[in-house]
Amino acid sequence: MRFVQIIFVFIFFAVIFSCKEEKDTTPPLVVINEPAEGSSFDVLDQVFISAQASDNEQITAIRSFLVFEDGRNIALNGPSNGTVAPRVNFSANMALNDSLLPSGNYFIRIEADDGRNVTSAFRSIQITGIPRRKLALMAIGHEYLNANLYEDKNDLSFQLKMSFTREHQQSLFIPNKQQLWSVELGGKQLKVIQLKENKVLLETSFSQNFNLPYEALATNGSSVYYATKEELLAYSTSIVKRFSIFPAPNRQFGNMQVGERYLLIEEADLVNTNRQLRILFNDNGAQFGSVNLSEESEDIFFRNRNNALIFSNSNGKGVIDEIHIEQTQISNLYNLSDSIVEVVPLNSTQYLISTDKGVFEFDYASRSLLTRVNKLNAKLAFDEINQEVFIAENKTIYSYSYPTFQLMNTGSFAEYVSQLIVRYNY
Numbered sequence: 001m002r003f004v005q006i007i008f009v010f011i012f013f014a015v016i017f018s019c020k021e022e023k024d025t026t027p028p029l030v031v032i033n034e035p036a037e038g039s040s041f042d043v044l045d046q047v048f049i050s051a052q053a054s055d056n057e058q059i060t061a062i063r064s065f066l067v068f069e070d071g072r073n074i075a076l077n078g079p080s081n082g083t084v085a086p087r088v089n090f091s092a093n094m095a096l097n098d099s100l101l102p103s104g105n106y107f108i109r110i111e112a113d114d115g116r117n118v119t120s121a122f123r124s125i126q127i128t129g130i131p132r133r134k135l136a137l138m139a140i141g142h143e144y145l146n147a148n149l150y151e152d153k154n155d156l157s158f159q160l161k162m163s164f165t166r167e168h169q170q171s172l173f174i175p176n177k178q179q180l181w182s183v184e185l186g187g188k189q190l191k192v193i194q195l196k197e198n199k200v201l202l203e204t205s206f207s208q209n210f211n212l213p214y215e216a217l218a219t220n221g222s223s224v225y226y227a228t229k230e231e232l233l234a235y236s237t238s239i240v241k242r243f244s245i246f247p248a249p250n251r252q253f254g255n256m257q258v259g260e261r262y263l264l265i266e267e268a269d270l271v272n273t274n275r276q277l278r279i280l281f282n283d284n285g286a287q288f289g290s291v292n293l294s295e296e297s298e299d300i301f302f303r304n305r306n307n308a309l310i311f312s313n314s315n316g317k318g319v320i321d322e323i324h325i326e327q328t329q330i331s332n333l334y335n336l337s338d339s340i341v342e343v344v345p346l347n348s349t350q351y352l353i354s355t356d357k358g359v360f361e362f363d364y365a366s367r368s369l370l371t372r373v374n375k376l377n378a379k380l381a382f383d384e385i386n387q388e389v390f391i392a393e394n395k396t397i398y399s400y401s402y403p404t405f406q407l408m409n410t411g412s413f414a415e416y417v418s419q420l421i422v423r424y425n426y
Helices: 001-018
Strands: 028-033 039-042 045-060 061-067 075-082 086-097 106-111 118-128 134-143 146-152 158-164 167-174 180-185 190-195 200-207 214-219 223-227 232-236 241-245 249-257 264-270 278-283 287-292 297-302 306-316 318-323 329-335 339-345 349-355 359-363 369-371 379-383 388-393 398-400 406-412 418-426
Touching: 001 398, 028 106, 028 118, 039 158, 061 086, 075 086, 134 158, 134 167, 146 379, 146 406, 158 418, 167 214, 167 418, 200 359, 223 249, 232 339, 249 297, 249 379, 297 339, 306 339, 306 349, 339 379, 349 379, 388 418
Parallel strands: 039 118, 214 249
Antiparallel strands: 028 045, 045 086, 061 075, 061 106, 106 118, 134 146, 134 418, 146 158, 167 180, 180 190, 190 200, 214 223, 223 232, 232 241, 249 264, 264 278, 278 287, 297 306, 306 318, 318 329, 339 349, 349 359, 359 369, 379 388, 388 398, 398 406
16 A cells, blocks of 8 residues: 555656746747848938747747947837737837937847747947037036026026026036936935936935035946945936945045046045045946055046046145056156146047136147136036037136137126036937
8 A cells, every 4th residue: 555655646746747847948039131231310210120030939029129339228219019929020110219319320129038038139220310519508506505507508698497406516417318417415415307308317315424425426428427435326327226336444435437448436544545546347346456546636537448647636736647547557747836626628638627826728648738718716618519618717607719719708607607517419
């Protein structure tokens, strides 16, 4: 009898395991027929897409996207198909209905999903966008603890665009998304405004152990990085949090800048000593290396993928250094007799520097400094399309042609100018 029971149990488990579903490890197959490789389109065109997807079991969904040249970041979401079948023919029109799409190379990406596996196929296309142009000069003014954002109509005549809750720290503009990222409330709040609709996309507050937690706000065009004394947060421009990096124990973060591959961020003791510049990969936050810094930086700008200029002050005098990232070495380029207030790059070799004694232009190739305008502690902006320099001193804004620095226009402002930003259509 016991033998019969054992046989029964064996048969029972054999039946159970034979009925267990095996995991599907075979991905779908996707073939794109149209558009043709390298096809050209204009913004607002319709792109006809034709593709087939097949699977050893069944396709559960097909999705289409327009992605930027990097193959990852989505420019537009296209049509989708939820037909369930082992083989699915997919055809649809994708509307290039974002008028701010810049000219360049893109990919049509088709995804096939079988419920367990996803396969993507790509087809390269070219899109010609509307001409890039300047929309306005944005000026942020402050009176006591209040701050406001104004825009001109390219004539230095400003109109109120929006108000900040309290004191404004820093803003940056993402042209291809028409987004303004701003730090306010003493650095404890980060807000993102969609300028086209004047709509709040993100508003988040931070609880810190410091009275002024904010350190820096920077972008590489696809991600935005917000540095506090306690952590570095990275967001994609679609407002999805990507990662958070923390300083070493008993240390704090400081100024930063983002390049094509690397992110540079200062780290110092809580008493602002023993300062280092950490070199991180900007896609995941992994550390590449670090170098020692003698002074806190005022501005950092990448000159190319592997080199960046560091502008700082030492005993009230400006210092310009260069970091060679992959060699993790710093060399001195130039020493100023004035204290650096703000720096704006004009191109890869020229930099406009505001100091407490005037506005100067630094030439990297010749390691020389030219006196440009006698405006003290000025705020700066540069229109690279029209080659125009904007300089704000107190409540007056001036525009100059570049490189001649001939005065073109002067405008009065209602408040003290704290930041100038040039707004482009993309």
